[in-house]
Amino acid sequence: xxxxxxxxxxxxxxxxxxxxxxxxxxxxxxxxxxxxxxxxxxxxxxxxxxxxxxxxxxxxxxxxxxxxxxxxxxxxxxxxxxxxxxxxxxxxxxxxxxxxxxxxxxxxxxxxxxxxxxxxxxxxxxxxxxxxxxxxxxxxxxxxxxxxxxxxxxxxxxxxxxxxxxxxxxxxxxxxxxxxxxxxxxxxxxxxxxxxxxxxxxxxxxxxxxxxxxxxxxxxxxxxxxxx
Amino acid sequence: xxxxxxxxxxxxxxxxxxxxxxxxxxxxxxxxxxxxxxxxxxxxxxxxxxxxxxxxxxxxxxxxxxxxxxxxxxxxxxxxxxxxxxxxxxxxxxxxxxxxxxxxxxxxxxxx
Numbered sequence: 001x002x003x004x005x006x007x008x009x010x011x012x013x014x015x016x017x018x019x020x021x022x023x024x025x026x027x028x029x030x031x032x033x034x035x036x037x038x039x040x041x042x043x044x045x046x047x048x049x050x051x052x053x054x055x056x057x058x059x060x061x062x063x064x065x066x067x068x069x070x071x072x073x074x075x076x077x078x079x080x081x082x083x084x085x086x087x088x089x090x091x092x093x094x095x096x097x098x099x100x101x102x103x104x105x106x107x108x109x110x111x112x113x114x115x116x117x118x119x120x121x122x123x124x125x126x127x128x129x130x131x132x133x134x135x136x137x138x139x140x141x142x143x144x145x146x147x148x149x150x151x152x153x154x155x156x157x158x159x160x161x162x163x164x165x166x167x168x169x170x171x172x173x174x175x176x177x178x179x180x181x182x183x184x185x186x187x188x189x190x191x192x193x194x195x196x197x198x199x200x201x202x203x204x205x206x207x208x209x210x211x212x213x214x215x216x217x218x219x220x221x222x223x224x225x226x227x228x
Numbered sequence: 229x230x231x232x233x234x235x236x237x238x239x240x241x242x243x244x245x246x247x248x249x250x251x252x253x254x255x256x257x258x259x260x261x262x263x264x265x266x267x268x269x270x271x272x273x274x275x276x277x278x279x280x281x282x283x284x285x286x287x288x289x290x291x292x293x294x295x296x297x298x299x300x301x302x303x304x305x306x307x308x309x310x311x312x313x314x315x316x317x318x319x320x321x322x323x324x325x326x327x328x329x330x331x332x333x334x335x336x337x338x339x340x
Contacts, residue, residue: 003298028294028301029255033274035300036256063275070279074286 004035008048012038015056019064026071034059108145108175112213129221130176130214138201141177141211143191145169152187165197171217178212229271239272239280241322244289244307244315252293252304255281281305289314 004012012034013027021027034055041051113133123132151166157179164178165185180198185191200209215222246258253261258281259272284290289311294301307315 003300006299009299025303029278029303030274032254032297032300032302033256059274063273066275067278067282071282074279074283 002039002042004039004048008038008052009035011048011052015052015061016064019061020068021064023068023071026068030064030067108169108173108215112141112144112175112177112211113139124223128212128214130212133211133213134208135200135211136208138199140196141180141198141200142194143167143197144175144193144213144215145173146193147173147175147191149185149187149189149191149197150174152183152185160202163198167191167197173222174216174219176212176214176216178214179210181209229269232276235270235272236276238322239276240284241318242270242272243277243280243284243305244311244318247290247305247307248312248315248319252306254302254304258305284311 009031012031016027016030016034021030037055037059038048038051041054042048046054113135124130125132145167147167147169149165150168152163154161154163156162160181162178163180163183164176165180165183166174166176168174177197180200181202182199183197184199185195185197191197200211202209242262243258246261247253255274255277259274259277262270262272281290285292285305288308290305291308291311293304293306295304296302
């Protein structure tokens with residue numbers, strides 16, 4: 001059996017598209033169907049145009065329209081279902097990212113001083129299980145994670161008042177900031193990560209301030225995760 | 229030729245049965261095959277066949293592949309694993325239904 005040529009197929013395609021089948025998959029399927037029927041008639045002494053007319057009388061534009069409508073009815077719930085699945089996956093991802101962000105903001109790291117990294121001016125003192133900083137300029141001290149201030153005490157050191165602050169964080173973490181000269185929080189203050197909690201403002205180049213920062217996990221001293 | 233209503237109720241079973249006997253078939257091939265084996269008693273119209281094929285495809289009962297034939301593309305249908313199970317169930321159901329109908333229409337007196 002000879003297949004329809006490109007010119008004949010173009011006529012069939014035009015008929016199918018004109019009847020409403022614009023989707024490429026459906027269009028190809030219906031073109032193949034009509035072409036197959038025409039080819040069969042052409043075997044038994046019909047020319048293309050006679051066969052085309054006969055077939056399109058049987059397989060009318062109205063029938064094609066109904067197939068198109070039925071197909072769109074089937075596809076629409078499927079698209080909605082896909083959209084629903086996609087939106088629930090997206091919601092899960094957002095929730096995970098949010099949880100990670102919350103977890104990250106509640107997990108202390110070693111940077112109570114803005115822009116200071118672990119390697120700069122700090123030293124981990126094994127004996128007291130804390131980081132010590134020699135600070136030679138006035139600085140703001142920040143909470144290293146979100147949490148609640150649960151302890152504030154002042155003490156006298158070298159004739160000036162110093163403060164110690166403890167913040168409780170989620171995950172049974174605590175951070176302690178000692179030797180502050182000034183406080184900007186009080187007991188029970190809820191603090192955000194990197195919120196200023198106090199200041200060191202009584203140091204000079206020849207007499208650096210000695211700031212202590214300690215992290216506890218379930219009551220035990222912990223070395224903080226360094227920032228890079 | 230049987231009535232539209234009767235064919236409508238059996239169309240899915242016909243498609244599933246044919247595809248369970250063959251690797252794959254395309255739409256026109258299905259219409260021709262049904263016409264031949266039923267001696268023209270069942271004639272599937274395009275308006276009935278394609279919506280059924282598309283529905284079964286959307287439900288994951290059928291999968292499709294396209295092959296270039298001459299200067300055009302042909303879409304073949306075949307059963308998915310789910311489709312094979314569905315075909316078995318549908319065919320069994322119809323065999324049982326036909327037996328029930330036969331009994332209903334001309335009851336075997338010995339079973340009364």
